Amino acid sequence: MRLRLQVNGTEREAEAREHESLLTVLRERLGLWGSKNACEQGECGSCSVLMDGDLVCACLVLAGAAEGRDVRTVEDLAAGEHLHPVQRAFVDAGAVQCGFCTPGFIVATAALLRDNPEPSDAEIREALSGNICRCTGYGKILEAVHRSAAQGYTS
């Protein structure tokens, strides 16, 4: 099927199979490899994207359901070399090891801070509990979220 959607502010078209996920479309059809494929079952958050502003697991969204929608991926955040504050905070806090979980955490953190600019530890833990990281033990990720909040990230 022919699919039309807005990705990171640009009109995109892709040929996709009926039962393919939005994640497959982004990665394999549009070459946007930033959203990751760790479980493809909605359990790890590594494929987190925004669809019409809502945080979703792209692996759980059927391609067809993305027709005509506005999709924002991790690739939308930095302006060239200039990192988004959440990205900067993850780099500085040492929240990145293998980095496979990182794009998902970045997108989920940006969504969290948009809705709750000064989250408590408990609120961060709750909001990011759908994102699995196997490397860091989460301590530095928690710190990165606080750092980005402190930098007044709002947009």
Place this chain on the structure above:
Amino acid sequence: MTIAPPKTRLRGVVGESAPRADAPPKVKGEFLYGSDLSREGMLHGATLRSPHAHARIARIDVAAARAMPGVRAVLTSDDLPTREKFGLMRADQPVLATRVVRYVGEPVAIVAADDPEQARLAARAIKVEYEALSAVTDAVAALQADAPKLHDPKDGNVIEDVRVVHGDPDARADVVVEGEYEVAMQDQAALGPEAGLAIPGQDGGVTLHIATQWLHEDLRQIAPCLGLPEEKVRLVLAGVGGAFGAREDVTLQIHVCLLALATKRAVRMTYGREESFYGHVHRHPARMWYRHGATRDGRLVFVRATIVLDGGAYASSTFAVVANAACFGAGPYRVPNALIHAVGAYTNNPPTGAMRGFGAVQSCFGYEAQMDKLAAALGIDPVELRARNALENGDRIITDQPIEGSAPVAEVIRRCAALPLPPRRSSNDPLELPGGAGNLTHGEGVKRGVGFAVGLKNVCYSHAFDDFSTARVRVERDQGGVVARVHTAASEVGQGIVLVCEQIARTELGVQRVIVETPDTTIGSAGSSSASRQTWMTGGAVLAACREVKAELAKRARGRRLEDVDVAELLGTPVERVVTHRHRPTEKRNDTTQNDGHVAFLFAAHRAVVDVDVDTGLVKVVQIATAQDVGKAINPLAVIGQLEGGIAQGLGLAVMEEVQLKDGAVRNASFTDYLLPTMLDMPPVVCDLIEFPHPDAPYGAKGVGEPPTISSTPAIVAAIRAATGRALERVPVRPDDIVFGTSSRSGWRVVAGDDPRGAERVR
């Protein structure tokens, strides 16, 4: 003579918490992992796997699969170029099952097709007729005479058998405690799936971009199975999404190359999560029988143990795992007399191999439970008992090897115990209690417990293995000024070896701009990113290469001090040095394992505080405190990242993570059913890094990756025991174990220290 420009202070030298150079591309989503690689017109591979734990293959019919749309190749064992087998430490594994399958998930056929879906469907369309054989899925049963034999009948399913005999193992003691313990199968669960892209070359060879822990070891196993000389197989490291031991073994490497060579097209293979559970080796499950004896004033007199490790259907690194379980089986204590008998068995379970702390993790759970039993029997505080028996520099471990360099065991115990405890629980807010948002308790049945554990392990490879790493360091001038390029084959799997190389080169050379190049097989081996060894080995190689480069620069400076010259001026031609670094030799293991088999030892202590709801059996880990002997923290932030990440995996093994097997089949091959710690499960971690430099290591830096997973698990279980009074002789601890005190005996009677081949079934 030009005047040297004023030197600005270098940023990111050894000892500084510099940010990683690979972090910006990772946060932007630009960093390409194995599963993100693509080539115009590439094909996609898929694998057909055995549904049986043990069966004869009567017939394979690929006709229907070959005829399907988009299918470019279907290969079974009949189509292989050679009969070579592969394997990390013993070549016992066929590339595709030949005549027999030995575990559920064993690869039987592979397919390449235009798209992944077609490849999967075609694999499913291959018809295989099996005749089931009797299977053995209990490792102790596998060692008995009546068990079906998986490989050479002469070896009786024994992969490795290690005895450590130290002092007089029959010594008598005032107080004796014993116990039977079990460690279940844990999955490394690296988030990045197994993935590789193979591109056939003009010369009949192949280039493989692969997420792996050890490029050259892959190469050694791949080339013969392809029937190619090693020069025709080129490996390049793809981005690695975590490893933790799971990428030490070959998974899809040979398959994807075979498909590329057969189709003369680029082929990518990526495992999905379910397949990943079958496709890579797991942590060895263990059954352990321990007996400890001590004097009335709390000095250890003897330790006896029998340890049976389930190696699954193929050997993988079972040899090293068994040796570790045995050598470190008495813990970081002064033990004058010991008998440890550890055996690794072939079974029809999925193969097991390396996982962080391998071997040492299993036995630590046993000996630390024993230390607590002993403390209770003696009426001595458990921390005090450990401190009283702590190894010191010059003491011998049970393999009779003296510990030289640094052995701050008493120090890690004392400093861990001194870290601040978390505040008392102030509210009965369900979010703060076990079960969290599930709102399962208001605090009535919630008990707090504190537990402590200490562990040790070797760093680098042991027992006369020729362990080395090669580094090329090149200093040159380009448009950006002076730049140092560091090239090694060391796999960056997330642990931060890129940082270590960069910080060492910057410090040694005084050059701000350091580029760590992509690892590949055009340079010599760096050995594996395992055994906590890369800082010591590849860090050591980079350090040595830098010093040679510096010597050449000094020569070019003709008597002027390097600090006083503009280095750019000396670089009319670049300076390049390649150095292969080896650690001091170690001895081969003898019959009683009494020799200097190891390079050096790592120590850590963990203290856990838990809240347990005794009514539901749910556990909330409230805090982990740790003190770890790191030698020297090259990058403290990265070291703490290793500690916290390793503790998360130790916590997983303590209370959540288990690959559940039924008749050899994995029953929970997904992240829905295999539970990993999330941010809600991980408590704050308080760390104390203990820096007693080791004289043989670069800057004194020992490895840091494994100790966090070794003693964190027993510390958490000790805390749950303290809270509940339950015996808890198995990990992971399940709610039923807490609520009902379920026991998990193996059903075998084994006298600690005896040969498990003589085990008796308990009726």
